[in-house]
Amino acid sequence: xxxxxxxxxxxxxxxxxxxxxxxxxxxxxxxxxxxxxxxxxxxxxxxxxxxxxxxxxxxxxxxxxxxxxxxxxxxxxxxxxxxxxxxxxxxxxxxxxxxxxxxxxxxxxxxxxxxxxxxxxxxxxxxxxxxxxxxxxxxxxxxxxxxxxxxxxxxxxxxxxxxxxxxxxxxxxxxxxxxxxxxxxxxxxxxxxxxxxxxxxxxxxxxxxxxxxxxxxxxxxxxxxxxxxxxxxxxxxxxxxxxxxxxxxxxxxxxxxxxxxxxxxxxxxxxxxxxxxxxxxxxxxxxxxxxxxxxxxxxxxxxxxxxxxxxxxxxxxxxxxxxxxxxxxxxxxxxxxxxxxxxxxxxxxxxxxxxxxxxxxx
Numbered sequence: 205x206x207x208x209x210x211x212x213x214x215x216x217x218x219x220x221x222x223x224x225x226x227x228x229x230x231x232x233x234x235x236x237x238x239x240x241x242x243x244x245x246x247x248x249x250x251x252x253x254x255x256x257x258x259x260x261x262x263x264x265x266x267x268x269x270x271x272x273x274x275x276x277x278x279x280x281x282x283x284x285x286x287x288x289x290x291x292x293x294x295x296x297x298x299x300x301x302x303x304x305x306x307x308x309x310x311x312x313x314x315x316x317x318x319x320x321x322x323x324x325x326x327x328x329x330x331x332x333x334x335x336x337x338x339x340x341x342x343x344x345x346x347x348x349x350x351x352x353x354x355x356x357x358x359x360x361x362x363x364x365x366x367x368x369x370x371x372x373x374x375x376x377x378x379x380x381x382x383x384x385x386x387x388x389x390x391x392x393x394x395x396x397x398x399x400x401x402x403x404x405x406x407x408x409x410x411x412x413x414x415x416x417x418x419x420x421x422x423x424x425x426x427x428x429x430x431x432x433x434x435x436x437x438x439x440x441x442x443x444x445x446x447x448x449x450x451x452x453x454x455x456x457x458x459x460x461x462x463x464x465x466x467x468x469x470x471x472x473x474x475x476x477x478x479x480x481x482x483x484x485x486x487x488x489x490x491x492x493x494x495x496x497x498x499x500x501x502x503x504x505x506x507x508x509x510x511x512x513x514x515x516x517x518x519x520x521x522x523x524x525x526x527x528x529x530x531x532x533x534x535x536x537x538x539x540x541x542x543x544x545x546x547x548x549x550x551x552x553x554x555x556x557x558x559x560x561x562x563x564x565x566x
Contacts, residue, residue, distance in 0.1 A: 210227055230392055233409070244397075252285055256277065284356075290365050290366065292337070307351075317357040323355050329344065346378055367397075410424045445464070447462060458473060467531075486565040510556065511529045524541050
């Protein structure tokens with residue numbers, strides 16, 4: 205069986221053309237990222253069959269859902285997919301349990317790969333089964349909507365900015381559940397977002413869209429670290445690192461994480477995790493400072509040896525973005541042009557980077 209998602213789409217509207225040719229991983233989470241009007245939702249709707257591109261080929265692992273050359277078009281209701289929108293769109297007159305059973309009834313018993321008990325436990329909604337949607341918070345409603353989609357045992361999960369309608373507290377509430385889906389279910393996910401922090405926490409692969417075209421497509425760590433992409437110039441630009449727990453300080457609630465392929469460590473504020481467990485981090489460019497000497501007697505706990513690779517201008521004329529190498533791990537720093545000149549930064553230069561423990565996103 206082919207473990208790959210192939211999507212070729214050509215679609216034209218007045219003032220907008222979608223023209224994509226993507227080969228994506230057939231497992232894990234792929235983020236479609238871009239600003240409003242870049243074509244993210246249109247791409248998702250074409251994959252779902254809600255919009256019909258004139259020229260299209262859509263293959264999800266071993267199933268072809270559309271091939272315009274052979275005039276094949278599988279209708280929406282026959283595509284084994286789950287679609288989660290910004291709003292959960294639950295049936296208001298039904299209990300949570302009845303809403304979930306509606307999703308379960310859409311799939312024949314012999315084809316079910318996710319059962320009710322597993323879905324409710326995974327999304328943390330077992331205690332909500334007897335409530336009605338109007339007695340749920342926004343985050344709870346969205347978790348019920350995701351569970352209902354999972355109960356159709358989809359071969360692909362489409363998520364169109366599922367956190368966009370939630371406030372920051374509800375987003376923090378639901379993100380760990382989305383991470384659990386990623387870790388525990390073998391269902392590929394296409395996740396639309398314009399939030400780089402969401403993408404960094406959830407995605408394995410990233411497609412950067414602009415004006416209906418893909419500017420880049422690749423593993424999340426490599427793509428976020430590229431200085432030639434507009435991502436690096438965003439205010440929340442940064443890199444994703446998969447650290448491995450080396451120690452835990454219970455007194456200070458600090459994890460020590462070894463960087464991949466390195467003997468260097470980052471300490472971050474976090475609850476206890478077992479030694480050897482991996483943890484995904486996002487280190488933002490604006491939270492890194494550079495020094496020619498190792499820091500001493502500082503509140504900044506992390507000081508790592510690094511090498512300057514390259515630099516580029518930022519959206520702010522006073523700033524520059526510097527790409528650094530830490531034992532094979534790419535990092536970005538946003539600093540002033542004044543600091544760049546004072547440090548006489550140049551490719552190949554060895555220095556120290558400083559990262560606040562409280563600034564690392566986990």
